[in-house]
Every structure is written in C-alpha cells, then in structure tokens.
Amino acid sequence: MPKSANEKTDREVVLVSEDIESDVGHTTDRLEVGNVLAEMEKALNDIVSDNPRISPKTENGTVRLDDLKAVLEISLAINSTLVLDEILQVVMLKAVELLLAERGFVMLLGQDGSLQFKTAHNLNQDEISQESFKISNSIANRVAQTGRSVYTSDAQEDERYANQQSVVELNLRSIMCVPLKINNRVIGVIYLDNSSQAKLFLKSDLFLFELFAQQAAIAIHNAQLHSGLSRLKQYNEDIIAQSPVGIIVIDSDYTLITINEASLKTFQIDRTEINMADDNDQRSRLFDLIPESEQPSWRKMIEIALGGGEFREDRYFHNTGYEEKVLSVKATPTNSLPSNKSGVILVIEDVTEKVVLEKYVILSEKLVAKGEMAASIGHELNNYLTIISNNAELMQINIDRQKYDKMQRNCNQVVENIDKMKRFTDGLMDFSKLETEMVNYDIKHLIENLLFSIKSQQRFKGVNIRLSFDPDLTEISIDVGQIQQVLLNLLNNAVEAMPDVDEPRIDISCRFDHDRDTLKIDVADNGHGMSEEVRQKLFQSHFTTKKDGHGLGLANSRKIILNHKGDITVDSTENKGTTFSIVLPRDHD
Numbered sequence: 001m002p003k004s005a006n007e008k009t010d011r012e013v014v015l016v017s018e019d020i021e022s023d024v025g026h027t028t029d030r031l032e033v034g035n036v037l038a039e040m041e042k043a044l045n046d047i048v049s050d051n052p053r054i055s056p057k058t059e060n061g062t063v064r065l066d067d068l069k070a071v072l073e074i075s076l077a078i079n080s081t082l083v084l085d086e087i088l089q090v091v092m093l094k095a096v097e098l099l100l101a102e103r104g105f106v107m108l109l110g111q112d113g114s115l116q117f118k119t120a121h122n123l124n125q126d127e128i129s130q131e132s133f134k135i136s137n138s139i140a141n142r143v144a145q146t147g148r149s150v151y152t153s154d155a156q157e158d159e160r161y162a163n164q165q166s167v168v169e170l171n172l173r174s175i176m177c178v179p180l181k182i183n184n185r186v187i188g189v190i191y192l193d194n195s196s197q198a199k200l201f202l203k204s205d206l207f208l209f210e211l212f213a214q215q216a217a218i219a220i221h222n223a224q225l226h227s228g229l230s231r232l233k234q235y236n237e238d239i240i241a242q243s244p245v246g247i248i249v250i251d252s253d254y255t256l257i258t259i260n261e262a263s264l265k266t267f268q269i270d271r272t273e274i275n276m277a278d279d280n281d282q283r284s285r286l287f288d289l290i291p292e293s294e295q296p297s298w299r300k301m302i303e304i305a306l307g308g309g310e311f312r313e314d315r316y317f318h319n320t321g322y323e324e325k326v327l328s329v330k331a332t333p334t335n336s337l338p339s340n341k342s343g344v345i346l347v348i349e350d351v352t353e354k355v356v357l358e359k360y361v362i363l364s365e366k367l368v369a370k371g372e373m374a375a376s377i378g379h380e381l382n383n384y385l386t387i388i389s390n391n392a393e394l395m396q397i398n399i400d401r402q403k404y405d406k407m408q409r410n411c412n413q414v415v416e417n418i419d420k421m422k423r424f425t426d427g428l429m430d431f432s433k434l435e436t437e438m439v440n441y442d443i444k445h446l447i448e449n450l451l452f453s454i455k456s457q458q459r460f461k462g463v464n465i466r467l468s469f470d471p472d473l474t475e476i477s478i479d480v481g482q483i484q485q486v487l488l489n490l491l492n493n494a495v496e497a498m499p500d501v502d503e504p505r506i507d508i509s510c511r512f513d514h515d516r517d518t519l520k521i522d523v524a525d526n527g528h529g530m531s532e533e534v535r536q537k538l539f540q541s542h543f544t545t546k547k548d549g550h551g552l553g554l555a556n557s558r559k560i561i562l563n564h565k566g567d568i569t570v571d572s573t574e575n576k577g578t579t580f581s582i583v584l585p586r587d588h589d
Contacts, residue, residue, distance in 0.1 A: 246348035497527030
C-alpha cells in the first residue's frame with residue numbers, strides 16, 4: 001500500500017538521496033548543504049503533488065480508502081457490459097486515469113500465443129494511433145510468459161532496461177506491466193508508462209494496479225465467454241434456420257420457443273402470422289399452426305414426450321387446408337429451455353414426394369404382377385380352350401364320318417374342360433380361397449394411406465371426405481391388402497351413389513369398443529340411398545343395380561370380413577344416404 005515520502009522505498013528517491021550524501025561528503029559548507037536539502041524538499045513536494053499516494057495523509061488511511069473506492073467504481077464500470085470491445089476501452093481509460101499514466105496499452109494473447117494490441121490511450125483519454133504502438137516489447141512479453149508483474153520507477157537508470165532500444169528511443173522513465181490472469185492462466189497484459197520524471201510510478205501504485213488488473217481480467221474473461229456463447233448460439237440458430245427439416249421447440253404450455261423456416265413451409269404459414277415476442281404470454285402456440293381436427297393427435301404425441309418418452313410417427317397425414325401432406329414426426333423431451341421449463345423438440349419432415357414415389361413404385365410392381373398373372377391365367381385358359389377346340393373339331397369329323405361311337409369321348413372332354421374352366425374362374429373371384437397374411441396394423445394409417453392414393457382420381461374430385469378417429473385406437477390383426485380392398489370398394493360405391501349431389505360428402509369414423517375388444521369402421525355418404533328390397537340383396541353374388549356391374553364387389557367384401565371373423569352391415573334410407581359398418585375383432589385368433 002502507499003508509503004510516505006520519508007520512507008525511501010522508491011528507486012528514484014534513493015538515487016537522489018545518494019547524490020546528496022555524496023555532495024555532503026565533499027563540502028563543509030553547512031549553508032550549501034541546507035540549500036541542497038531545500039531543493040530536495042521542493043522536488044519531493046512536486047512529486048507528492050503529482051503522486052498523492054506518497055502524501056503523508058497515507059498515515060491515517062485517507063488515500064488508501066480513496067484508492068479502494070476508485071477500484072470499486074472501476075469494477076462496477078467494467079462489469080456494466082459484456083461487450084468485449086467496450087470492456088477493453090473502459091479498462092484502458094480507467095487504468096490511465098487511476099494511475100496518471102501518459103500512455104496505456106491492453107494486449108491479449110492470441111491463439112498462437114503472441115500478444116496482440118487491443119486498445120491504447122493516453123492521459124488525455126485520446127486513442128493512440130496504431131503507428132504509435134511502440135512499447136517495451138521485452139517487458140510485455142516477459143510478463144505474459146512468467147505471469148509476474150514488472151515495475152521500474154526509472155528505466156533510464158535501471159540496469160535491467162536502460163540499454164533497451166525502446167526505452168532509449170521513447171525516453172521512458174516509469175513503467176508498469178501487470179498480467180491479466182484467470183485461474184493462474186495469463187490471458188493478456190496491461191502496460192502503462194511515463195516519460196516524465198515528475199510522474200513516476202511508486203511501489204504502492206503497482207499493488208493498486210495489480211488489484212485493478214484482477215478485476216479487469218475477470219470482466220474480460222466473462223466478455224470472451226459471452227462472445228463465445230453468442231457465436232455458438234448464432235451458429236446453432238443458423239443451422240436450425242437453414243435446415244431442410246422442420247424444427248419446432250415448445251414448452252410444456254405448448255408455447256412456441258423456436259420454429260424454423262422449413263416448419264413454416266410445411267404448415268404453409270407465413271412468419272408474419274406468428275408472434276415470437278420475448279414475453280411468453282404473447283407468443284403463439286403450437287395449436288395456432290394446426291387444424292382443430294388434428295389437434296388431438298398432436299396433443300397425444302406431445303404428452304408422450306412430456307412424460308419422458310419419445311414419440312415417432314413415420315406417416316402422419318396433415319391437411320393444410322390447401323393440400324394433403326405426409327409428414328414424418330418425431331417428438332423428443334427436453335429440459336434445457338431458457339425458461340427452465342420442460343418442453344418438446346419436434347422434428348418434422350415432409351415426406352409427401354417420397355410416399356408418392358413409393359406409391360408409383362408399388363403400383364408399377366402391381367401392374368407387372370398383374371401382367372404376369374394375366375399371362376398365367378391366359379396360358380391356363382388357353383390350355384382348356386385348346387382341348388375343347390380340338391375335341392369340337394374331332395366331333396365334327398366324326399359326325400361327317402358317321403363315327404358316332406367316338407363322339408361320346410369328345411363330348412366328355414368338352415364338358416370336363418368347361419367344368420375345369422368354371423372352377424378355375426370361380427377360384428379367381430372367390431377371395432375366401434386366397435391365403436390371408438395377418439399382421440398387427442394401425443387402421444388409421446391404412447385409411448389415410450388409401451385416401452392419399454385415391455384423392456387424385458377424378459371421381460373423388462370435389463368430394464368432401466371427413467375423418468374421425470378415436471384417440472386411443474390400437475393396432476388390430478388384419479390382412480392389410482384385403483381390408484384396403486373392402487374400404488376401396490365401399491368408397492367407390494359411395495361416390496357412385498352421389499352422381500348429382502350438390503355437396504357430396506363421405507364420412508369415415510373409427511371407434512374402438514374396449515368392452516367387446518372390437519373395432520368399428522363406419523363409411524357414410526349423403527347419396528340417394530337405397531330401398532329395403534335392394535338392401536336385403538346387397539351382399540348376394542352377382543346382384544347389382546349398375547348397368548355395367550358384375551355384382552361381386554360387396555359379395556367378396558363380405559367374404560373378406562367374415563374371414564376376419566368380423567361382420568359388415570348396411571343402413572340406408574332412400575334420399576338420405578347410406579352407411580356401411582364394419583366390425584373387426586382386435587385379434588384374429
């Protein structure tokens with residue numbers, strides 16, 4: 001801490017005293033000695049005027065208290081911001097102001113370990129130009145390498161520095177350089193110097209300077225950490241913003257925390273339509289993006305994630321109001337929200353094109369399979385027809401030759417092969433004779449996939465198809481292809497029953513009866529309905545009310561449902577529409 005002028009702790013004072021003692025040793029004139037002492041006293045008074053910390057007032061602690069107050073004020077100033085450049089400016093200005101230095105420099109260690117100038121000021125608080133960045137580099141580097149402060153009150157007479165070029169050229173006198181350290185790791189240095197002999201630095205100045213540097217180092221380190229975090233935050237935001245996959249973060253109240261452009265594009269919402277204000281109470285919520293009919297499904301997946309689980313839906317069918325989309329949705333819990341709330345990260349990918357492509361691939365495979373099947377059927381039928389044709393020709397020959405005894409064999413061959421053809425064609429149309437492949441499947445997915453496939457067909461244009469699903473639907477054991485065939489047949493019949501209805505509508509609902517462990521599917525239309533007589537014959541083979549119908553669709557549909565140990569019924573009133581109801585057990589066995 002500061003010492004009085006009577007305590008000869010300063011090197012400059014010691015040198016002056018030694019000169020005086022030498023003069024006294026060579027003269028006997030007391031008057032002359034008195035004059036020398038008077039001159040020394042005057043010089044000391046001048047020094048005290050420029051350097052109050054060596055004033056006698058130090059004895060009662062007044063200056064010490066002022067120094068500590070100054071350090072406190074400086075600490076508050078440099079910690080008032082987290083912007084690194086602003087902190088460096090404050091550190092430099094306050095250091096020069098506190099210690100009355102003519103020049104001051106802040107240097108920080110770069111990644112290569114070298115000191116780099118960050119800011120420089122003089123006593124007038126003017127910023128020093130880069131051309132004037134001339135200091136004792138050896139002193140600054142020594143402090144950075146050793147982590148120990150360097151102090152000299154008269155560099156011109158100090159044998160450690162007197163011969164250094166920078167000291168000589170700049171006529172440097174007092175120099176102080178202290179390290180900026182965090183956890184004993186040097187991050188930079190603060191350098192002060194004076195060229196005036198009247199403004200020398202004292203040992204007490206060094207103690208104060210080191211205390212100041214400790215506060216400055218903490219502030220600079222915090223600013224560097226903040227800057228690093230800001231860059232990391234910006235980096236993450238850029239990744240999220242540029243991601244082709246939709247990313248939405250919500251808290252437990254469904255309030256939007258983050259939403260990227262891909263998500264907005266998926267939901268076909270403009271950013272101006274949502275509010276991302278800092279106040280959570282003003283922010284938009286997830287359900288502001290989602291149609292009311294889909295909200296129960298989204299609520300279910302989010303509740304699973306909030307409960308600590310992970311929810312994934314590879315084929316979620318979303319209606320934007322303008323078009324139907326297929327989404328892959330993943331909901332993951334998070335406890336790292338800025339508000340310390342728990343929340344959910346939603347990763348949403350638009351896989352519509354992928355699903356369409358898959359549909360085309362499957363369709364092409366089916367067409368190839370149908371072509372192969374048709375060729376096989378044609379080959380089989382040709383075999384029967386060849387035998388029938390050959391025997392018919394032989395019959396004609398035998399008649400011409402009057403060999404009637406051989407005609408019986410020809411007739412038997414014709415009848416026998418006709419019977420084989422009938423049994424073969426009956427087998428093709430009888431679905432009950434086909435092997436079923438039972439799997440546990442989500443009926444909601446089946447229906448949504450089917451609708452996605454047929455909505456582009458001309459016959460379904462303008463038809464309002466409405467869906468209603470129980471939120472607790474479970475998978476059931478079905479042959480996916482056969483049940484899809486049944487539903488497709490019912491949808492086709494519904495459309496054909498509404499040829500001139502102003503607002504054609506088909507309602508599909510699925511409800512699960514937990515008491516009976518069965519699933520009920522209703523397919524209803526607002527078409528012309530049917531009479532009781534027609535309704536009674538509806539499931540009979542070859543019964544049809546269509547001009548070009550073959551009467552097999554509903555008959556085969558009923559056989560499929562019966563094979564699933566279920567039931568299919570119809571409720572219809574003329575001019576009031578028709579409802580088909582399918583009941584399927586959850587387990588086939």
